[in-house]
Amino acid sequence: MRLTDWQLAFEQHLLSETAVANSGFAATLLGGPTLDVDTGLAIYHNAYVSRLQEVLRHDFGAIWYWLGDDEFALLTQAYVRRYPSAHYSLRWLGERFPAFIVEHLVAEQSAPLAELARxxxxxxxxxxxxxxxxxxxxxxxxxxxxxxxxxxxxxxxxxxxxxxxxxxxxxxxxxxxxxxxxxxxxxxxxxxxxxxxxxxxxxxxxxxxxxxxxxxxxxxxxxxxxxxxxxxxxxxxxxxxxxxxxxxxxxxxxxxxxxxxx
Missing domain, CATH: 3.90.930.50 (Outer Surface Protein A; domain 3)
Known part of the structure; x- marks a missing residue:
């Protein structure tokens, strides 16, 4: 596998909805004595999503305060799957978050929440x-x-x-x-x-x-x-x-x- 192909496969793994890696991609890696390949890739996958959610908690602290940990985690996880980070700077990660809230939730719930996000x-x-x-x-x-x-x-x-x-x-x-x-x-x-x-x-x-x-x-x-x-x-x-x-x-x-x- 060429380096560029491997990089694309790794990116696809990070952006996938599941932490379970593609078997073909996993086969290109070697595990260690204390960490097997599947566990290591799952850690990378979950850490990537967690980092994006951390950024959104910072940018939308009032939404987090309103929804609480669990609901905010579900909402932001759905958001980063729907709109993956497309800019080299995480500063722009939340740009579509207000519009996503309108898309994702029913109108009665989304209207005040989206306004707060804006x-x-x-x-x-x-x-x-x-x-x-x-x-x-x-x-x-x-x-x-x-x-x-x-x-x-x-x-x-x-x-x-x-x-x-x-x-x-x-x-x-x-x-x-x-x-x-x-x-x-x-x-x-x-x-x-x-x-x-x-x-x-x-x-x-x-x-x-x-x-x-x-x-x-x-x-x-x-x-x-x-x-x-x-x-x-x-x-x-x-x-x-x-x-x-x-x-x-x-x-x-x-x-x-x-x-x-x-």
Missing amino acids: LEWAFTLAFDAPQGEPLTLNDMAQLPPEAWPGLQVALAPSVQQMLCHFNTVAIWRASKDESDFPDSHSLELAQVCLVWRHQNVCHYRSLEPSEACALAGMVATGWSFSELCAELAVTYKEGAPLQAVTWLKQWIQDGLLEFRAS
Whole structure:
């Protein structure tokens, strides 16, 4: 057997559903005085799956906390069989996990669980995202007065947005605090949750609808600062500029924004 053929056979063994090796492949190996071939290959097989599950426990700790050891092990074992690691870095192993939960479980169970998985994956993406050039309050202090009306901004590269239909943030927080786990329930009104990295620390917060709409207007629709004020005037009247400045200051302090590219 050529080396490349042997390597492929070994890979197939690791990825197979059973720890029992193909007899033809096993015949190419020699056992030792204390460990026979079949036992050794079973150890490799089980260790490979265990290592992948360890990565998923790290990336989806709240899911693990929710399901417990046994159910999480069954779910992740099914996942790594359905979607074997295809990247040289294990950092991407969990990329399809939220979608797999939807595929694998019934809708009533999968919807809140998949949303929690998406939130946890958002933290992974935020942590690994490029730094970008987040705006600072000093940047704004140096902005000429005539530049304010046309000011346009974009989200910093690390900012992840998701719409939460369940009390997902509370469940995630409980898992981190190792406190009593709240019952999962749907929210009366879906909430936008932001996850981002600022000064090498990941942060998160939910936005009230009015703030979420204002932020989306600037970073997605492309409103200028003057357009933001005009939109807010419908609700806040003469207080619109103050509200716009208040939110803009908060977003900049949080490290959410950078200048929009021309």
